[in-house]
Amino acid sequence: MSSSDIQITPIKQSKINSVDFNNLVFGTVFSDYMFECDYKDGKWQTPVIKPYGDISISPSARVFHYGQAVFEGMKAYKDDNDDIFLFRPEENFVRINKSSERLAIPEFPKEYFFDGLTTLLNLDKDWIKKGIGNSMYIRPFVIATQPAISASPSEEYKFMILLSPAQAYYAGEVRVIFSEKYSRAADGGVGFAKAAGNYAAQFYPTKLAHEKGYQQIIWTDASSHQFLEEAGTMNIFFRIGDTLLTAPNNDRILDGVTRKSVIQLAKDNNIEVEVRRVSVVEIKDAARKGTLKEIFGSGTATVINPILGFSHGGKEYELPTVENSYASFFKEKLMNIQYNISEDPYGWRVKI
Structure with a gap:
């Protein structure tokens, strides 16, 4: 055709x-x-x-x-x-x-x-x-x-x-709650697919989060609620020190296009990135020690969406203001490729 x-x-x-x-x-x-x-x-x-x-x-x-x-x-x-x-x-x-x-x-x-x-x-x-x-x-x-x-x-x-x-998607100040009860997806399910029902099932727990003053939920694994996986409609990244962490793909997590682009850009710009399971305990400990520098989501609508703080177990954690943040770095790099402002060494940009 x-x-x-x-x-x-x-x-x-x-x-x-x-x-x-x-x-x-x-x-x-x-x-x-x-x-x-x-x-x-x-x-x-x-x-x-x-x-x-x-x-x-x-x-x-x-x-x-x-x-x-x-x-x-x-x-x-x-x-x-x-x-x-x-x-x-x-x-x-x-x-x-x-x-x-x-x-x-x-x-x-x-x-x-x-x-x-x-x-x-x-x-x-x-x-x-x-x-x-x-x-x-x-x-x-x-x-x-x-x-x-x-x-x-x-x-x-x-x-x-x-x-x-x-237009430019601006979500305002975003604070999230780590899920302790509800799950987005389970092993063997359809979490990796962009199935309409995945999003319908998120609306009720997200509504409860809104009522508590949070804009989004970071979902945890369905079996133990100990590992952080995905945030609302976004993949999620954590920066501890100068290292970037994100959960690996599995049948619960969407294989995000922006996510894999961020991982590639990190590797090519000498930013250490670890694709592995990220525990709630690890992130809370890093927040207490002051080594948790950033959390941000990635997705088509937002590109990169910084998160200012999170809550878990009834306790709130605020993130520091970081100059030259990874979030702003990746957002600029991605948008410069998307808008034909910079070179595209990856062949990601396709002309119509």
Whole structure:
């Protein structure tokens, strides 16, 4: 398949002039077009791109009853020459199919994914604004659409890509609580997949954390709650002294694209990084001794999100203010690659 095979229904009139790009609420404004492709009769059908709008789906569609739904999060960036770039898109493509496989959803073809995404971004290129912090958030997702309320995998699916213009994501001052009761994922489960249900299950304990004055939860392992794994929608890093620590990938932790980029940048900039289990006791001891210098999250929406303090066992721990922080270093390095400001020795930046 090539871009010419995609059926495109043109918009009658763009809605771009009705959008205030200086006051965007993340994930609430969508561009003119969307990509859609249905799976039926054992194969993916001809993709279409059409005006963004509602879709019609049966109330008995299996997604509503058995939760077959996975998604991805990506961004497109525009440099000062109006060129558009993606950041490590191959990783997102591989991961959505890895997620799909875990939920018994058929793999989406690579050429459909990239031809569809490229065509969509070119159609809506005026929605991608220049300037550091501005980007186009990209949401590919798959849902089970077969109308049947029987507990088995669907035989019909819908793959879609939505585009949502975004500004710099600022979460404000972030303090977290280390989980002592609730778990995000368990061994043998779907924690490594971007399954929609993973996030739904986080909302209630996160609500409880908000009521106590914390913005996020750092999840601990489900069996013992002794080891720190992931924070909300982010992977998590700890800096003790000059060493960076992060939990290893497993079937409970999402294989974050930003996470693996930070690890690579650390290694190449003479920052010692240890990928190993990180215990609650170790981090609390380091905080008491003053050797815990930073905690920060990494993810597509935030890039790097510093954490100012944490709570565990009813005790609060504040982190020091650090000049030349690792968080700011990695954020600048990553964004300079994403916005075509610096050289990209890794081939992470892909021009559209």
